[in-house]
Amino acid sequence: MMVDHLRAEFKQIPMTEHLSIDEQMVPFKGASGLKQYIPKKTVKWGYKLFVLADHKGMIYDFFPYEGKKHPVRREGVPDLGASANSVLILAESIPENKNHKLYIDNWFTSKPLVEHLATRGIWICGTIQARRSWFIIQG
Template sequence: MKTPPEEHQAVDEQIVPTKQRISLKQYNPKKQHKWGYKFISRAGESGFVYDFEMYTGKGLVDVSDLGVGAEFVLRLARGIPKHKNYKLFFDNWFSSLDLAQTLSDQGILTLATVRANRLKGFALELDSNFKAQGRGSYDWRVETQSNAIVVKWYDNKPVHLISTYAALDPEDTCRRWDGK
């Protein structure tokens, strides 16, 4: 029996903690469990995991011009139906403008955070201007070749988003919890 795929899916990495002495173990100082096996998985919004791969190290993965993270996304996205309005979400370890364009060409819609240095050719508002405008200010541009929108939104620091299906409208107000 084959499980039908969900419309909204995400690719993310997770660490399975271990103290074993084995070469497949990865170190990430930003994680709660710093040492462990790193898995990259594609899961639906229900939490059902459709596919996964073990990360064995940067030198052990075939890397194209898109980078290591993008290669994982492309391999895991093979199981998503093409040109059927399926949406794929991922974070800035994986994303780039080139990856969004490649997935768009394959008929998979995307939404992701993206690192500023992976947005070649986008002249977005300066960080200092955002600080003056305050939390909630934003700037955006559209990349016409892949029809992707890039948004730079200021929270406590700038956050960059890229999407091949979401738009700016409708705009809404976000409420945040504050310790004060």
């Protein structure tokens, strides 16, 4: 499959220290069961991808949204729910204990996610919603 081939090729690129995970829309208005409509995005119709990239836009890993995302099937990786599981899947590409900094938005940020990735030496900076302001990590 072409997506699997592209992911494998992107994973060969050496990563920078500062990384980001977010959603990205690939414009598409044709007929497809995977097409999404997100009214708050600039590109409202298309295929939604979850992307791991650096500050210059270099993509290191991605996967298309296909509905509910299942947990990572590796021992020691918890099931943290759909949004955090998306981060965990992409974080599998990040080398452990190299002090990578990962930037995410409030849809992904959760205390269990931050705690789990910290055990792998991946540090998170994420926005949170005011009603979820539950912690500050000091290094």
